[in-house]
Amino acid sequence: MQQREQARIQVLNTVLEYQLPIAQxxxxxxxxxxxxxxxxxxxxxxxxxxLAHGNRGRRPHNAVPEAAAAAVVKLASxxxxxxxxxHFTELLREREGIDLSRPTVRRILVKAGIGSPRSRRSQQHRxxxxxxxxxxxLVQVDGSPHAWLEERADKFDLLLAVDDATGxxxxxxxxxxxxxxxxxxxxxxLVEQWGIPLALYSDRHAAxxxxxxxxxxxxxxxxxxTVMRELGIQQIFAMSPQAKGRVERMASTFQDRLxxxxxxxxxxxxxxxxxxxxEYLPRFNARFAVAAEQAESAYRRVPEDLSxxxxxxxxxxxxxxxxxxxxxxxxxxxxxxGEERPSYAGLQVEVLERADGELMIRYQGEIVDFQEExxxxxxxxxxxxxxxxxxxxxxxxxEPTSGHLDRDQRKxxxxxxxxxxKRAKAKKAADQAKPVRNRLERKPTPxxxxxxxxxxxxxxxxxxxxxxxxxxxxxxxxxxxYAVAESPPTKLFSxxxxxxAEDLAQSPMAAD
Numbered sequence: 001m002q003q004r005e006q007a008r009i010q011v012l013n014t015v016l017e018y019q020l021p022i023a024q025x026x027x028x029x030x031x032x033x034x035x036x037x038x039x040x041x042x043x044x045x046x047x048x049x050x051l052a053h054g055n056r057g058r059r060p061h062n063a064v065p066e067a068a069a070a071a072v073v074k075l076a077s078x079x080x081x082x083x084x085x086x087h088f089t090e091l092l093r094e095r096e097g098i099d100l101s102r103p104t105v106r107r108i109l110v111k112a113g114i115g116s117p118r119s120r121r122s123q124q125h126r127x128x129x130x131x132x133x134x135x136x137x138l139v140q141v142d143g144s145p146h147a148w149l150e151e152r153a154d155k156f157d158l159l160l161a162v163d164d165a166t167g168x169x170x171x172x173x174x175x176x177x178x179x180x181x182x183x184x185x186x187x188x189x190l191v192e193q194w195g196i197p198l199a200l201y202s203d204r205h206a207a208x209x210x211x212x213x214x215x216x217x218x219x220x221x222x223x224x225x226t227v228m229r230e231l232g233i234q235q236i237f238a239m240s241p242q243a244k245g246r247v248e249r250m251a252s253t254f255q256d257r258l259x260x261x262x263x264x265x266x267x268x269x270x271x272x273x274x275x276x277x278x279e280y281l282p283r284f285n286a287r288f289a290v291a292a293e294q295a296e297s298a299y300r301r302v303p304e305d306l307s308x309x310x311x312x313x314x315x316x317x318x319x320x321x322x323x324x325x326x327x328x329x330x331x332x333x334x335x336x337x338g339e340e341r342p343s344y345a346g347l348q349v350e351v352l353e354r355a356d357g358e359l360m361i362r363y364q365g366e367i368v369d370f371q372e373e374x375x376x377x378x379x380x381x382x383x384x385x386x387x388x389x390x391x392x393x394x395x396x397x398x399e400p401t402s403g404h405l406d407r408d409q410r411k412x413x414x415x416x417x418x419x420x421x422k423r424a425k426a427k428k429a430a431d432q433a434k435p436v437r438n439r440l441e442r443k444p445t446p447x448x449x450x451x452x453x454x455x456x457x458x459x460x461x462x463x464x465x466x467x468x469x470x471x472x473x474x475x476x477x478x479x480x481x482y483a484v485a486e487s488p489p490t491k492l493f494s495x496x497x498x499x500x501a502e503d504l505a506q507s508p509m510a511a512d
Contacts (some may be wrong), residue, residue, distance in 0.1 A: 001048060001051070001052070002232065003196075003229075003230065003231055003232020003233075003303075004229070004232045004234070005048070005051045005052060005232075006232055006300075007029075007198050007232045007233070007234065007300070008029050008039065008051055009043070009048055009051065010198065010298065010300065011025050011028050011029055011137075011198060012025070012039065012040055012043050014134070014298075015040060016040075016044075019133060019134070019294055019296075020133055020134070020137075022036050022037060022040065024130075024132060024133070024137075025040075027138075027199075027236070028132070028137055028138060028198050028199045028234065029199075029234060030199070030234045030235070030236060039051065064100065064104060064108065068098065068100075069108045071096075071098070072092065072098065072100070072105060072108050072109070073108065073109065073112045073114065075092070075096065076088060076109055076112075076114050077114065080092075081470075082117055083117075084116045084117055084118050085102055085105055085106045085109065085116045086102055088105060088109075089101070089102045089105045092105065126242075131164055131165050131292075131293070132164045132165040132292075133165065133292065133293040133294045134165055134292055134293070134294045134296060134297065134298040135163055135165045135166050135168070135292045135297045135298060135299070136163065136165075136194065136195065136197045136198065136297050136298035136299035136300075137164065137165060137197070137198050137199065137298045138163075138164040138165070138197070138198065138199045138200075138201055138236075139161050139162065139163055139164065139170060139190070139197045139199070139200050139201065140160075140161070140162045140163075140164055140200075140201040140202070140244050140246050140247035141159070141160065141161045141162075141183065141186065141200060141201070141202050141247065142159075142160055142202065142203065142244060142247040142248065142251060143157045143158065143159050143160075143175075143178035143182070143205075144157060144158045144159075144160065144251035144254065144255065145157045145177075145178070146158065146255050146259075147259075148174065148258065148259060148262060148273060149262060149263075149267060149268065149269075149270075149273060150259065150263065152267075152268045153268060153269060153270065156174055156175065156176050156177070156270055157174070157175050157176070157177055157178045157182065158172060158173075158174055158175075158251065158254060158258075159172065159173050159174075159175055159178065159182050159183060159185075159186045160172050160247055160250055160251060160254070161186055161187075161190050162246055162247045162250050164201070164246060165292040165293070166289050166290055166291065166292050167246065167250070167288060167289050167290055168285045168289040169250065169281055169284060169285055170190050170193070170194055171186050171189045171190040171193065171194075172186075172254075172277055172281060173185055173186055173189065173274060173277070174270050174273050174274050174277065176270070178205065178207070179207055180207045180222065180223050180224050180314065181314070181355045182355075183207050183208075183224055184223075184224065184227065184312050184313070184314070184355045185355045185356075187224075187227065187228075187312060188308065188312040188355070191231070191302060191308060191312075192308070194297075194299045195297070195299030195300050195301055195302070196231050196232065196233060196299060196300040196301070196302060197233060197298070197299060197300075198233070198234060198298055198300075199233065199234040199235070199236055200228060200233050200234070200235055200236065201236045201238060201244055201247075202235070202236075202237065202238065202244070203237070203238050203241070203244065204237050204238075204239075206222070207222060207223075207224050208222060208224055208225065208235065208237070209222065209225070209235075209237060210222060223314045223315070226315070227311060227312055227313075230306075230311050231306075231311065232300075253288070257284075258277075258280070261276070261280060262276060309354070309360075310352055310360065310362065310367070312354075312355075313352040313353055313354050313355075313360070314352070314353045314354075314355075315350045315351065315352050315353070315362075316328065316350070316351050316353075317348055317349070317350055317351075318348070318349055318350075318351050319346070319347070319348055319349075320335060320344040320345055320346060320347050320348075320349055321345065322345045322346070323345075324337075324343060324344055324345055325373075326349060326351065326361070328351045328353075328359070331359075331372060331373075332372070332373040333351070333359065333361065333370045333371075333372055333373075334370055334371050334372070334373055335349075335361065335368055335369075335370045336368070336369040336370055336371065338368065338369070344363065344368065347363060349361050349362065349363045349368065350362045350363070359372075443490065444487075444488035444489075444490045445490075448488045448489065448490060449488050451472070451474070451478075451482055451488075452482050452485065452487070452488040452489070454472055455468055455472070455479060455482040455483050456482075456483075458471065458472070459483055465479050465480055465483060468483070
């Protein structure tokens, strides 16, 4: 069974033992209360097998065809741009003959990065949410940028993981910024010290969830969400800062107390601050943590068949070249032959990058040995002219110069400089020998004249180039050309066309 299903079994067992209300169990599992009751009834009747969906791996019979979804996105971007989702759904039904429901149209457009131009949300009455009864059922995470070392260092972020049941700071680290790597370090430390929680409560930061309004969704989930899914942790997203108020208030308390503690400890760097933070957390938890309603912990142990080192990492798919190498962030990784597979050429492998920068390569669940090729000698790099700019190059960087290179490297460098010098001389001679082309301006066509006048009029009204291009149906490149021109831009006569025009002007027929 998947980790997510195992987590649901643990929650449902807690409900059957009358230790957790069905409403809180639904929140932990990320489903509605009604569906939680369905799961509970099926679990009582059929056991753990009931939690696996019967249609897993099947395409829904009522799924919208890809061609129809692409047509909807194309129409929303061109002819019907600016219409809200409800109006656009009606226009599709009336004018295009595409009969889809409004939620379906909205789901297609949001996935393509096209949000509704007008969105309304009615106010809702909010209730104070009670703490979870068991430790490990829900962990709230957030980042807090602050001048933690005051004027002794630049600002950086404090990443917090707070248990909802007890208010215990389960894990905290200082990181340069609030990003995926920092949260992976936070999650790994949390799992190693406490175990795998049932659910994680966070905001809609880009590390946790792709925002469709910022552009099209390129992947199914973020790197952090992929790790959460493999660990069987349910993601819950807060719609406002007040929803995750426990971790927000904890960050405020740290900003009040931890700054003073770090100053008294004499921390001047982020590394020293992290060392002190691990010593400070037990004292802080002893002061502010409360007892859970139930003493039993809900943290789960890491399964024996699950490697935490491989799971908590950033992974990218690469195709192995014919020479058994893959490229990753300007680095060339040479795969070594294995006992069962002497070559990996043409296969798809995963490059796993740990938060500390360590790399691993995995193929079909097995780690592949590799070695990283050495970088080229910096002395052989330049700007293409054979020389380095002032203040740059091997001498400025402290790298070995040509006097410290071996014989082969000196020969290569001399050949490179000679080749660059020859190409520069040949280009200069060709430019001097190239005849100057006489050109004659054409008269603007009526279309060019009308476009130029329309662009200049819109420009005088204060519209941006993007708005002008949208209104006139022109590309932004063409719009910019007409906007910066003092007169209607036209094409130019070449020397051959000019000679032909002069011959026609001097002919007897032209005189007649």
